Amino acid sequence: MRLFFRDFRALAITVGTALIIGGLFISCGGAETEGEHPAKRDNAETLVVGMPGDPRSLDPHRTNDQPSSRVKKQIYDTLMYQTSDLTVTGDGLAESYEVISPTEFAFTLRQGVLFHNGEELTSEDVKFTFERMRELNAPAAFLVNALDRVEIIDDYNFVMHLSFPFGPFITHLAHPATAIINKKAVLEAGDNYGRNPVGTGPFAFVEWRSGDSLTLRRFDDHFRGPAASERVIFRIITEDTQRAIALETSEVDLIYDVGPNDFRDLAAIENVIGFQTSGLTTFYMGFNVGKEPFDDVRVRQAINLALDVEAATQVAFRGYATTAKGPLAPTVQFANTDLPGYGYDVERAKALLAEAGYPDGFSTSIWTNDNPVRVMYAEIFQEQLRAVGIAASIEIVEWAPYLDRTARGEHDMFMLGWVAVTGDADYGLYSLFHSEEFGDAGNRTFWAHEEVDRLLVDGKTNPDPQAREAAYLQAQKIIFEEAPWTFLAFRDELNATRDYVQGFQPHAAGHHILYQVYNN
Numbered sequence: 001m002r003l004f005f006r007d008f009r010a011l012a013i014t015v016g017t018a019l020i021i022g023g024l025f026i027s028c029g030g031a032e033t034e035g036e037h038p039a040k041r042d043n044a045e046t047l048v049v050g051m052p053g054d055p056r057s058l059d060p061h062r063t064n065d066q067p068s069s070r071v072k073k074q075i076y077d078t079l080m081y082q083t084s085d086l087t088v089t090g091d092g093l094a095e096s097y098e099v100i101s102p103t104e105f106a107f108t109l110r111q112g113v114l115f116h117n118g119e120e121l122t123s124e125d126v127k128f129t130f131e132r133m134r135e136l137n138a139p140a141a142f143l144v145n146a147l148d149r150v151e152i153i154d155d156y157n158f159v160m161h162l163s164f165p166f167g168p169f170i171t172h173l174a175h176p177a178t179a180i181i182n183k184k185a186v187l188e189a190g191d192n193y194g195r196n197p198v199g200t201g202p203f204a205f206v207e208w209r210s211g212d213s214l215t216l217r218r219f220d221d222h223f224r225g226p227a228a229s230e231r232v233i234f235r236i237i238t239e240d241t242q243r244a245i246a247l248e249t250s251e252v253d254l255i256y257d258v259g260p261n262d263f264r265d266l267a268a269i270e271n272v273i274g275f276q277t278s279g280l281t282t283f284y285m286g287f288n289v290g291k292e293p294f295d296d297v298r299v300r301q302a303i304n305l306a307l308d309v310e311a312a313t314q315v316a317f318r319g320y321a322t323t324a325k326g327p328l329a330p331t332v333q334f335a336n337t338d339l340p341g342y343g344y345d346v347e348r349a350k351a352l353l354a355e356a357g358y359p360d361g362f363s364t365s366i367w368t369n370d371n372p373v374r375v376m377y378a379e380i381f382q383e384q385l386r387a388v389g390i391a392a393s394i395e396i397v398e399w400a401p402y403l404d405r406t407a408r409g410e411h412d413m414f415m416l417g418w419v420a421v422t423g424d425a426d427y428g429l430y431s432l433f434h435s436e437e438f439g440d441a442g443n444r445t446f447w448a449h450e451e452v453d454r455l456l457v458d459g460k461t462n463p464d465p466q467a468r469e470a471a472y473l474q475a476q477k478i479i480f481e482e483a484p485w486t487f488l489a490f491r492d493e494l495n496a497t498r499d500y501v502q503g504f505q506p507h508a509a510g511h512h513i514l515y516q517v518y519n520n
Helices: 005-011 066-075 123-135 183-195 240-248 260-267 297-306 309-317 346-355 372-386 399-407 425-433 450-461 465-482
Strands: 002-004 046-051 094-101 104-109 147-154 157-162 203-209 213-218 231-236 272-287 321-323 363-368 391-396 413-419 485-498
Touching: 046 240, 066 203, 066 213, 066 231, 104 123, 123 147, 123 157, 123 183, 240 260, 240 485, 260 272, 260 485, 272 372, 297 346, 297 372, 297 485, 309 321, 309 372, 309 485, 363 372, 363 399, 372 391, 372 413, 425 450, 425 465, 450 465
Parallel strands: 046 231, 363 391, 363 413
Antiparallel strands: 002 094, 094 104, 104 157, 147 157, 203 213, 213 231, 272 413, 272 485, 321 485
16 A cells, blocks of 8 residues: 555554743844834854854764754655654655565655755655665664665655564654765765755755854755755853843843753743744763773662652752653653652662772862753752762763763763654664664663663564553663662753744654744
């Protein structure tokens, strides 16, 4: 049976629009007179976005970090398309597809789709994309590790053959890391492709000034028609308060990841609109179990018990997050919401440390990047760990080296977050806890557990939703008990715009779509 995308919405994952709390804080200033907005910048055709982190690379196969994905979302298209509320629709590069069998999917590409270099999209680009993804062992290759091969039928038709049935496969084809790249452009740019990207997306790359800004221009030949803004400039403003000030003064039109300390005040300003949405992000502190003493589960459990996570979360997020009791936010499909959490028990923590051979504690370090929430957690935990004899120094590392060095396992403890982008437990667990995903793929704790490996594979390969749920619930129970992480918080997504910005809808995974956004 041939499936056309006008009927495809039934396949959307369950989180859907329930994720959006949306637009909670809207200023109520007086009416504006006709004409130019008094605080609006002169160039209405340019949308300026303030975001906290610089991309690592614009090559989909070189990184899977959030700042990079936010830019790649504008430059590239994927076979499938995911809306801001995680519904999968027919606005991607595939015009239609047919389920031949549980392990065979036949796709038909849209004809006449152009890359930014003028090349037409063909099945050869699709085949090249997924073969390169596997050859490079891309950080997000786990998304399509069920894929065995791409069989080209002709320029616009191909078949994707899977090694095993994989429930989230179609949804994964909407992730920015599975963006379709142009074979000619990649081969011509070689090692420099990450700074010279070529996609089919609504915006084409212009310039990247590392640590400062990144500029895109509208691609007028985009298959869905020209984007609403002529130009998008991403300004890299790492400090939360500086991003908020830039929005208040209209130096930028839109900011991502408003700091918890700034959100309420910023959203109360006249002509500013704040967006608070339930998210898919888990904040955590991980342990490098490849190093002593973190190879001992009693030490990891003791640290969990020694930390007043609930109090720290209230301080760090100012109420814009829920204390985590496990690895998955409740908005993620198959999240185990029955986990009890560790609570705060200093005496039990001391007893476990003594049992593990550390009655007087030990010295260690907490790594973080300069994210102020993570730094605040680290500072609070540094003080709390002192009460059980653990002397923890804090090391703040720049973002790109931070990811590189934790991928190599140089750290002791580290602060990080993970967005379960697809809304499915596979994305939120496999990359972080499977033993084949050590390092840049996601498992920076280097923790391995044979039974969890088996359960995560079963959840990935079993087509029965009930069997998948049972596997993931049990895997989360073991992860909780083995404690490769201290589970910190499920963060709300906080974003804000000037009120002259039209069309912005926060993406539940933070991959905000700017195709329809413009200054009015």
